[in-house]
Amino acid sequence: MLKTALRNVFAHKARLMMTVLAVMLGVAFVTGTLVFTNTISSALEKSSSKGFDHVDVAVTPGSTKSEGDRVGRSTKLTDATLKKARSVPGAASATGVVSGYAAVADQDGKLVGNGFSTKGGNYSGTAAEPDDRYPLTDGAAPRGEHQVALDAETAKRAGYKVGDQVRMSIDGPVLTPTVTGIFTTDDGNVAAGGSLALFDTATAQQLFHKQGAYDEIDVTAAAGTSQEQLKRNLDKALGTAAVDTDTGKQLADDQAEMISSSMSSMKTMLLVFAGIALFVGIFIIANTFTMLVAQRTKELALLRAVGASRRQVTRSVLLEAFFVGAVAAVTGLGVGIGIGAGMRALMDGTGAIIPDGPLVVSPGTVVSALVVGVLITMLAAWLPGRRAAKIPPVAAMNAVHAAPTAKSLVLRNTLGALVSAAGVTAVLAATTMSGDSGQLPMGLGAGLLVIGVFILTPLLSRPLIAAAAPVLRAFGIAGKLARLNSVRNPRRTAATASALMIGLTLITGLTVIAGSVQSAIDKMAADSLKADYVVSMANGNALSPDVLKTLDGTPGVTATSGLSNSPSRIDGSTEYLTGVNGKTISRLAELPVDNGTFTVGGSDVVVDDKTAKDHGWKAGSAFTAHYEDGKEQRLTVAGVYEGNEMIRGIMLDSSTLNPHITDGVSDMQVMLKTSGGTSDATKDKLTKALGENPAVKIQDRQDISNEIAQMFTLMLNMLYGLLAMAVIVAVLGVINTLAMSVFERQQEIGMLRAIGIDRKGIKRMVRLESLVISLFGGVLGIGLGVFFGWAAGQLIGNSMSTYALILPWGRMGIFLALAAVVGILAALWPARRAARLNMLAAIKSE
Amino acid sequence: MTTTPLAGRTTTAAARATDLSKVYGQGETQVVALDRVSVEFRQAEFTAIMGPSGSGKSTLMHCVAGLDTFSSGSVRIGETELGSLKDKQLTRLRRDKIGFIFQAFNLLPTLTALENITLPMDIAGRKADKQWLENVIQMVGLADRLGHRPSQLSGGQQQRVAVARALASKPDIIFGDEPTGNLDSRSGAEVLGFLRNSVRELGQTVVMVTHDPVAAAYADRVIFLADGRIVDEMHAPTADTVLDRMKRFDAKGRTS
Incomplete structure (x- = not known):
């Protein structure tokens, strides 16, 4: 059996190539992550422990x-x-x-x-x-x-x-x-x-x-x-x-632990994305082995006929998978170590300085890379292996090449419908729950739905691809044949499209959520802010009181208010008090009042709705605050306002609060209004007044929006980068499927050439098939992504009042175009091969 | 080789090969598949090409049908010289002027019988001649099977679809490569009957490679190839005369 398995691997080198590549990429991702994070944390630990050399x-x-x-x-x-x-x-x-x-x-x-x-x-x-x-x-x-x-x-x-x-x-x-x-x-x-x-x-x-x-x-x-x-x-x-x-020693150990724990969360995140890429790879492996088994039906039946047991047949397929996985894992390990080293060099190059240290390739890294590669491959080959065992010995006697089993999809469709329905139900139920309690059912539901849709893809492929028929008709016979070919092996098409679907679902979902959250935060900042400018420190620290004084004395500035923070103890719990200028705050911030009046001054304070509810306050309620310096004061709630993510808590006049602050009064930010409103000239004037200080940010509403947008763009781009690996693996899958199809249909292609389709026509046929499969995966992925984005948004909306679903049509268009590009790229090589087939050899080959 | 035109037949050639040679390999390993063959296939004639394995009969057909390239000589389909054509022009010529019937039927499993029949016209982007199409379908007796897919048809029915496909686009000439090789004798006879009828009744030109003397007997003329050369020709053949001629190849093979 060992010899048979080995021979088979060598016999199908070319056809196993995409599989090896897919597994290799996944393993390389895992290895790269482990090597990179281990190297960085060991270097950081070493350098930080040196920092404690002078401390006993x-x-x-x-x-x-x-x-x-x-x-x-x-x-x-x-x-x-x-x-x-x-x-x-x-x-x-x-x-x-x-x-x-x-x-x-x-x-x-x-x-x-x-x-x-x-x-x-x-x-x-x-x-x-x-x-x-x-x-x-x-x-x-x-x-x-x-x-x-x-x-x-x-x-x-x-x-x-x-x-x-x-x-x-x-x-x-x-x-x-x-x-x-x-x-x-x-x-x-x-x-x-x-x-x-x-x-x-x-x-x-x-x-x-x-x-x-x-x-x-x-x-x-x-x-x-x-x-x-x-x-x-x-x-x-x-x-x-x-x-x-x-x-x-203790300090050094604590520091090392802190570094490794912060690196480990980064490691976990990277490994999640590596896992996604590997998961996508499973579809490709399964496709390849299914095809290899189908093509070898006669051969496997012969093995059975001469006395091999079912288990031996399964084992021979698994053994083959083992070899493929091992080769892929070893190359992946090598590539991954390279990636880890390259990433460090890259980070050095971009200015993020990382302390020097040797590249760390731990035995754990090597073992996990090899185990992951081999296990994933064998796991994916398990079902095809089982199917191989079911081939009856009599199949060896059939003269005709056994047709691919057109096993009924009824069972599969029923199962898929049930799982999908359960997923949708769970997700919908989760959207009505509050933020935290809804997360688990939503995650579970989303997982179920993805699996359900995957099971249903063969069923979905027919109507969805049929819907593309009018477009394909424009390409004449090549378009028609492409459409028919793409639904010919629904299982394989489904697995190929699903691989792409997973990546695009995540990309679309994240884009929808990020876009909606960004606009929600933006709206919050814009809606609640009436000030022309907000001044703060670039490092997020507090501002010296001098800044407020300077701004107060700057000509053209008509109203200012600092925002100082101080902890206090009220009714036994800790509440943060915000000190503002009670005379100007209502001109600088827009906060709708639920009841009472927005009066801040003396012992009159305003409280956001949430805090008020927690303490059971309404306008007119009084409470005692224990300040930071140990003194206490009786305060009266003048009004309850609607708090948001940016401004909330108990607001009192800074002249009331500031005397009690022990560490030196400092404002987290200063809001101000000017006579001229926002303009470059005003900003210039303010910058000059503050001494053109690089550490101080002076932002108008637009700047704040831009900053928020920048943050989200950076985050999204990072996620896109990480998900790109899953998409690349999916592209390999499309190439794999097309190469298989071209190989299996050599005779047909030869005949089509003989009766008059030119090379261009053949190429177009393969390309269109690739396009159809990719767009099918793209449409499914974008559709699911939008659904998940909407559902997650319902959860977020419960805690974020300004949240509204925003569908990034432009981006979604780009993603669909990306799916199309994937299709065209993936078809390049298979289409060329198909067009170059020797007509006569193809017609004769059985 | 010169052939005397049969009385009552048109003298125009549908296809003609002159000094046609096909050589594989070079030097020591050189194999001559066709050795300066000259032959003419006249319009509205049914020609069978016979010969022992390796005689070059398939190669001859492939070269004349524009499926394969040749080393020297000339091939004309109607007035068109194939030697100077690029792949694209050759493809178009096959599409518009030539019909094919293969041993393994070679239908597209995804298309219905009717779609398979009209495939060459669909490739060309032409509308089928409705009347003609009906005649052809009537002739091969497939009227009630048009919506079926190849997997739902018997071998004989599949080859009848292939014959209809070859006839439907009214090509100048139809080439058959062992068209009855995969059929039982009854289905084979049916298919050959259709081919002969298309020549007699519709004036179609048919050239068929076969190794079966019974199949060859349906032809108007049989040419015999051996070692890449035309060695004999027979008109109005019967299965017995063809068989006798073939036996002489065997005898020669054994004695040499």
Whole structure:
């Protein structure tokens, strides 16, 4: 049996090619994902653990279990704490660490790094006693508020050297310190492409609003003292209630775990898409083996006739699948390792800096790639193998080539109808449920429906392809023959089209959902915003109060309001309070009032409908708020407004709230109205007023819409890229099917050539068949995608009031065109082969 | 070779081959399939081509019918010289001037009997001559089977569809490649009867390759090929005279 199986694989090399390619692509995707993510996380872990080389024990302020607990409590690490830590037995040194965000602009005024990785800190040391966390490669330590040190990577990227003036910003106002030193660092954030700017400790404390306090105290152990010993000593000296202590090893481990967990979610996502590509591949494998078995009917019957058991026949087919899968898996593994290496190079090339490290190909990667490749192939070949076993020995005696079994589709159609109906019912039922509880039934229903539609595709193929007949008629006899050929083997056509359908269903569904959500968010932003401009930090941090002051003093600005945030405790639960300018807010934001009036000022507050419902408030209700600083105040609900994703919660006047904010008042954003409305000139004026700061965003409604659109476009493009693999595999499937059809119909093609169809006509016939199959898959996929998009939208709409289904007709047109392109491309080679067939040989071949 | 025209028949040739040679391979491995064959197929005549296996009878037919290329010489269908035609022109010539009947019927399983019959016209984008089509269908006795697909027809019925397909487009000449090879003797006789009737009654020209003396007996003329050359010709053949002639090939084969 082994020999037979091997011989068969070699005999059908060409016909197995597409199958091997399909499996190979899937395996390569899996391998590439594993290699890439393993390599990155190992490099990141290594580089971040280096960052803890100078820390034996880190002391941080007493643990805060949740944000709400911060209310009324705050421990600070002060100079006194630092002194105490330094004198603990076994401590060699202790360094006070201050950190925050600091945006650095390059020579052209552009932000270095992306918004979230621009860090700032303190250089704790002097020329005599340098800070050994940050070895200086050039210049000297920064001193005072006009001096700064930059990491070497940032200095190189932005083109700064010692003596240059740098434009930077902490929380709004522009600073222009002079670079006094360049240093190197092991900081993982810098290694990953961020920037780090250091001030002297006092300046850093002031800039980051931490007067006299440290974020962390790093203690190093004296020779002979272990990290654990030092930790115990520190706990004893400082008190476990006031501070938390962690050993350097612990911190490194925590960090490594965090990195690997964030990489693993990326890995999971990539593997899902690899899984989709592999799933699509199953259809191709099954098609190929079905055909091989059908063509070998006589041969297999002969095996049975001379004494092979059914099981042996099945096993010989499975063995063949094993060889095919093994070859595909091994090549896929090789290609995948290449992809992993290439992806890292690509990311390096696009500026996303990844720390160096060796390419990691773990044994797990190799094993899973091989197992996946072989198992998928054997699984897909299992049904054809079973069918092979059912061939009766007498089939060997039939002189005529056994016709493909025209087994009734009744059973299949009934099953398909039942499964589809169950799927549709579940999806429809889910649309009436609330967001969270509806997700599971919707997912299940969607899965069932896809399977049901797949089972039904042979049935659906007839009417849908018949509907294309008028168009095909325009192509004369070639069109007619193409249509008839495409429904000739409904199962095979169905499997081929389904492969394409799956990819297009996902692509269309995601496009519909993303488009609708985007427009919903956009509408929310536009509807609720009456302000001309919104000012915020590029890195999402809070703005300095100076920004609001500056804007207030800018000519042409007619109304402003900051939005400050502070946690509070109300009725035992944590609620965020939003401080706004009560006099101007109604001119800047449009929030429909359900009951009461929109009055914010003194002890009058407004509450969004959801919070009001949670607490059972309505206009006139009063409640007690415990502020962040421990004080409490009786507040009255003046009105209940309809909250949305952008603005919600309890809104009170900033003059009421701000005195209670402990960490320094800061606004998440500032909304403003100008006398001239939005215009380039106004924006210019505002930009100038804020010192042309690269870290500050000044956006009008259009800018916000654009930003939202950009985010969605980026996300969709990424998903398209990932789903492209599934589409490519589907293309291989169409090629495979056409190649099989051409092979099986050689005699017919020869006859058609003899009685007068020219090569062009034959090519056209094959191409049209390909087009029909691809468009069939495309129509099914787009149809299902729209349905799922609509259904998921119903769920989203329950929690998003502005959600409305938007059908991206243009995109859908493109997807259909894509299906057509797939059809034409897939037909290139089979059509050429068909046209080149030797007429006489074809007619004679049995 | 020269042939004397039969009395009462038109002298125009439907197809003519002159010094036709077909050589496969080169040098040592060279095989001469046709060796300077000259032959004429007159209009409204039923010709059978016979000869032992490997005599070149199929090759001759394929070359004259524009299915295969030849090495030297000339082939004319009517007034058209095939040697100078490109694939596209050759295809059009086959479509418009030539009808084919194959041993394995070669019908399209996806088309009905009627659609198979009108296929050459559909390919050309021409409308079928209704009256003619009805006559042909009547003649082959398929009137009540037109909506059936080939898989629902017997072998004899399938070949009758193939005959109707060849006749329907009124070609200048019909070539048959062992048209009765896959049929039982009764069905075979039917098909040959139709072919002979089409010559007698409709003035069709038919050339058929066969190895069956009984089939050859339906022809007006039999030409015998051996080793790529025409070695004999017989008019008004009977099964017995053809068989006798064929036996002489066998005897020669055994003695040489």
